[in-house]
Amino acid sequence: MSSVNLPIVEFDYKPPVVPRGNPEAKILWVGEAPGKNEMEAGVPFVGAAGHELDNMAAEAGISMAACRLTNVIGYRPTNNAISNFFATSKKQAAEMGTVTYCGKYAMPVIYAGIKELEQEIKRVKPNVVIACGNVALWACTGEWGILKWRGSEMEGQINDTKFKVIPIIHPAGILRNWAWRWHTVVDLRRAARESAVRHVRVPKYRFCVRPSFHSVVDILCGLYIVLEHHPVKLAVDIETRLRHIACIGLAWSELDALCIPLLCIEDDHGYWSKSEEKTIWWYLYKVLTHPNCEVVGQNFMYDNQYFARRAGFTCNLVDDTMMKMHVVFPGVSKDLAFISSIFCKFHRFWKEEGKEWVKTMDEDQLWVYNCKDAVATYEADQTLDQLLTDFNLRAQYNERMEVAEEAFKMMLRGVEVSTQFKRQLQKDCRAAIKQRKDFLQEILGFNLFGPQGGVSPKKMKMLCYDLFGLPPKYRIDQATKQRRLTCNKDAIDDWLQTCDIFYRPILKIIKDVRSLTVFKSMFADAKLDWDERFRCSFKVAGPHTFRWASAEDAFGFGGNLQNIPKGDER
Numbered sequence: 001m002s003s004v005n006l007p008i009v010e011f012d013y014k015p016p017v018v019p020r021g022n023p024e025a026k027i028l029w030v031g032e033a034p035g036k037n038e039m040e041a042g043v044p045f046v047g048a049a050g051h052e053l054d055n056m057a058a059e060a061g062i063s064m065a066a067c068r069l070t071n072v073i074g075y076r077p078t079n080n081a082i083s084n085f086f087a088t089s090k091k092q093a094a095e096m097g098t099v100t101y102c103g104k105y106a107m108p109v110i111y112a113g114i115k116e117l118e119q120e121i122k123r124v125k126p127n128v129v130i131a132c133g134n135v136a137l138w139a140c141t142g143e144w145g146i147l148k149w150r151g152s153e154m155e156g157q158i159n160d161t162k163f164k165v166i167p168i169i170h171p172a173g174i175l176r177n178w179a180w181r182w183h184t185v186v187d188l189r190r191a192a193r194e195s196a197v198r199h200v201r202v203p204k205y206r207f208c209v210r211p212s213f214h215s216v217v218d219i220l221c222g223l224y225i226v227l228e229h230h231p232v233k234l235a236v237d238i239e240t241r242l243r244h245i246a247c248i249g250l251a252w253s254e255l256d257a258l259c260i261p262l263l264c265i266e267d268d269h270g271y272w273s274k275s276e277e278k279t280i281w282w283y284l285y286k287v288l289t290h291p292n293c294e295v296v297g298q299n300f301m302y303d304n305q306y307f308a309r310r311a312g313f314t315c316n317l318v319d320d321t322m323m324k325m326h327v328v329f330p331g332v333s334k335d336l337a338f339i340s341s342i343f344c345k346f347h348r349f350w351k352e353e354g355k356e357w358v359k360t361m362d363e364d365q366l367w368v369y370n371c372k373d374a375v376a377t378y379e380a381d382q383t384l385d386q387l388l389t390d391f392n393l394r395a396q397y398n399e400r401m402e403v404a405e406e407a408f409k410m411m412l413r414g415v416e417v418s419t420q421f422k423r424q425l426q427k428d429c430r431a432a433i434k435q436r437k438d439f440l441q442e443i444l445g446f447n448l449f450g451p452q453g454g455v456s457p458k459k460m461k462m463l464c465y466d467l468f469g470l471p472p473k474y475r476i477d478q479a480t481k482q483r484r485l486t487c488n489k490d491a492i493d494d495w496l497q498t499c500d501i502f503y504r505p506i507l508k509i510i511k512d513v514r515s516l517t518v519f520k521s522m523f524a525d526a527k528l529d530w531d532e533r534f535r536c537s538f539k540v541a542g543p544h545t546f547r548w549a550s551a552e553d554a555f556g557f558g559g560n561l562q563n564i565p566k567g568d569e570r
Contacts, residue, residue: 017038019044027126031045031170033073033076049171052171061189072139073109074113126198127196133146137167141156150187153201163198168184186342213280224283234252235377240554254378258371259370265361289316301538302537305554320401323541335351417528433520473486
């Protein structure tokens with residue numbers, strides 16, 4: 001690394017941090033870059049983050065004395081900001097003299113570090129590499145997004161060197177967000193298990209995609225015959241397109257799944273003939289409504305909306321993995337990828353595959369994705385079911401499922417609405433908004449609002465900071481994590497309590513316009529269904545407080561019924 005030309009970006013020029021630990025270890029830990037403590041010690045993973053890593057490894061059954069530890073980069077970036085080693089545009093990349101690697105503009109010091117990491121992997125020959133943090137994940141696999149990929153069993157590769165990788169959240173990140181610690185320990189237990197062998201043990205899935213008509217009928221008939229004699233657990237999942245069912249996935253084990261395509265871009269007439277599709281839907285009805293068919297789904301109230309509207313029946317739902325997660329671990333993520341990372345024996349993040357279909361239009365990719373959803377739901381349900389018993393939460397779960405069943409009936413029935421009153425409310429809102437906008441333009445002497453009718457952020461900042469001289473208010477930009485000036489609702493509420501009394505009426509009217517605009521958009525203009533009833537989607541497995549949440553339904557009707565603003569009646 002000493003032969004590398006030093007980049008324009010400043011970093012600690014002390015001798016680089018070098019690997020430590022067992023040179024023949026089965027587990028190689030890879031961090032991002034050293035911090036202050038690591039630079040002083042000359043080795044990686046010391047200080048508070050290293051101490052916490054030792055604690056988590058011990059809980060996971062990993063002996064750190066038997067491990068090898070290193071970093072992608074041996075030098076410490078200024079202020080520990082590793083982002084300084086990357087350029088965000090071609091222009092900046094040219095100025096910094098970066099190297100293009102795996103879709104990013106990286107400083108030469110990073111590229112040199114990756115080459116050194118490759119040599120370290122060749123020397124140690126670990127069974128598994130634990131990549132700590134985004135940069136380590138990217139250096140080993142080319143992927144980015146540690147919160148998505150954490151816990152995944154991946155195939156890493158640097159040049160021609162291939163190896164097994166399990167990414168985890170960096171221990172320094174865990175010190176900043178303690179809620180990430182428990183599932184990081186779960187990820188480390190997976191790494192401990194996988195350290196027994198070098199190859200990635202991908203399950204031998206038996207997915208039936210692009211099936212023939214006869215194979216679909218044979219499978220559905222076989223399921224129906226078995227259902228006539230005893231109960232069968234069946235995981236069901238749908239993929240949708242343009243608010244229609246694109247395909248239906250059925251899984252009857254952790255490895256076996258069938259995807260039944262319905263929409264198919266390869267044929268304008270669809271995947272099946274009309275008579276074939278009619279027959280398939282009949283068998284689906286017979287199977288999925290059978291009293292012995294114990295349907296399990298993930299957030300299945302969503303899927304059942306589609307069955308009700310597009311097929312005219314609802315499935316015999318018995319279990320919902322999202323609801324089980326909600327009861328067993330309230331307050332944690334309930335999406336299927338997270339559930340899989342905790343409870344499935346093999347996990348590799350796959351949820352981007354469904355989004356990538358939009359770009360590739362590869363139908364087989366979508367259908368395999370559908371099967372993966374189904375088998376993950378089937379497997380996770382078994383472990384979650386045991387946890388309900390172990391934690392003595394079966395009664396609470398049953399109560400939530402009963403509530404969800406009634407909520408689903410409400411979703412299908414909808415709420416009767418006075419269309420005459422709704423039209424009058426729209427008219428009143430438009431008049432109230434126009435009155436306030438006209439007043440503001442007359443008082444201020446310029447139009448504060450953009451072409452879409454909303455308050456122009458640029459003009460609002462000019463008004464509040466340049467003309468009124470109000471004290472600055474900031475928000476955190478979630479994309480860049482930087483502080484930015486804001487004139488949002490919270491800022492206006494603060495100013496209304498503290499600013500010069502002369503400015504308060506103007507700020508109050510601006511706040512009223514925003515509130516009225518939101519009220520009109522979300523409630524007065526809410527789209528009614530074909531029968532002029534208000535239908536929304538209720539989420540019983542929503543907030544960790546166990547209250548309901550509501551939103552627009554799967555077909556664009558209704559809206560959030562629980563946050564109707566109280567407002568000012570006058």
